[in-house]
Amino acid sequence: MSEAVDAAPVTLVTGGSSGIGGAVARQLLAQGERVAVTGRSAERLAEFAKGAGEQPGELLTFPGDAAEAGDVQAAVDGTLSAFGRLDGVVANAGFATSGTLADGDPDEWRAMLLTNVLGPALLVRAALPALKESRGRIVLVGSVAGFVHTPGNLYGVTKWAVTGLAENTRLMVTGDGVGVTLVAPGRVETPFWEASGRELPEGALLSAEHIADSVVWALGQPEGVDVNTLTVRPVGQPV
Numbered sequence: 001m002s003e004a005v006d007a008a009p010v011t012l013v014t015g016g017s018s019g020i021g022g023a024v025a026r027q028l029l030a031q032g033e034r035v036a037v038t039g040r041s042a043e044r045l046a047e048f049a050k051g052a053g054e055q056p057g058e059l060l061t062f063p064g065d066a067a068e069a070g071d072v073q074a075a076v077d078g079t080l081s082a083f084g085r086l087d088g089v090v091a092n093a094g095f096a097t098s099g100t101l102a103d104g105d106p107d108e109w110r111a112m113l114l115t116n117v118l119g120p121a122l123l124v125r126a127a128l129p130a131l132k133e134s135r136g137r138i139v140l141v142g143s144v145a146g147f148v149h150t151p152g153n154l155y156g157v158t159k160w161a162v163t164g165l166a167e168n169t170r171l172m173v174t175g176d177g178v179g180v181t182l183v184a185p186g187r188v189e190t191p192f193w194e195a196s197g198r199e200l201p202e203g204a205l206l207s208a209e210h211i212a213d214s215v216v217w218a219l220g221q222p223e224g225v226d227v228n229t230l231t232v233r234p235v236g237q238p239v
Contacts, residue, residue, distance in 0.1 A: 009034070
C-alpha cells in the first residue's frame with residue numbers, strides 16, 4: 001500500500017450495506033478515503049462490497065449487531081488493525097417498527113431501542129480512544145422525528161434520545177479535539193420504509209445520497225470547526 005493510501009482518512013460506518021450508510025461509504029470511497037462498514041447480514045455486506053468494486057485495500061466489512069458491545073468493539077479493533085488509524089465514525093444503524101404505543105409489538109420495540117439508542121453509545125465508547133488520537137469526528141444519524149412529537153411514535157422517542165446523545169457526547173469530548181455532528185434527516189426514500197412495514201409518505205422525498213452529502217461534508221470540516229446539528233428536509237416537508 002502506498003504512502004498516499006496510508007495517509008487517506010479512515011471512517012467506520014454502522015449499518016453501511018444499504019441506504020444512507022451505503023451512500024456515505026460510496027462517497028467516501030470515491031474521494032479516495034478508506035472505509036469500514038458494518039451490518040447484520042454478511043450476505044448483504046458482500047453484495048455491497050461487490051457493488052462498490054470490492055476495493056480490498058480501501059473497504060472493510062464487518063458482520064455484526066450494532067447493539068452488541070463485542071461486535072462493535074471488534075469492528076473498531078479490526079479497522080485499526082487493518083488501516084492503522086480511525087478518523088471518523090458514523091452511527092447510522094437503526095430501524096423503525098410498525099404500529100404505535102397502543103398497538104405495536106413490545107418484542108420489536110426492545111430490538112429497536114437497543115439498536116437506535118444503545119448502538120450509537122457503544123460506537124462512541126469503542127471508537128473514542130482512537131478518535132482522540134486522530135482528533136477525529138463522530139456523526140450520529142438522527143431524525144427530524146427527534147425534534148417533533150407525533151402520536152404514539154416510539155421510533156421518534158429513540159431519535160429524541162439520539163438528539164440528546166449527540167449533545168452529551170459533544171460536551172464530553174470537545175476538550176479532546178473531537179467533533180460531534182447530529183445529522184437529522186426528514187423524509188428520505190430508503191429501504192427504511194419497507195423494513196419497518198410503513199408506507200412511503202406522500203410528498204417530496206430526499207434520496208440517501210442527499211443525506212450522505214451532509215454526512216460527508218460534516219466529516220470533512222477543517223480542524224477546529226465543530227458543526228453540531230444539521231437538519232435536512234426536502235423542500236415542502238412542513239414538519
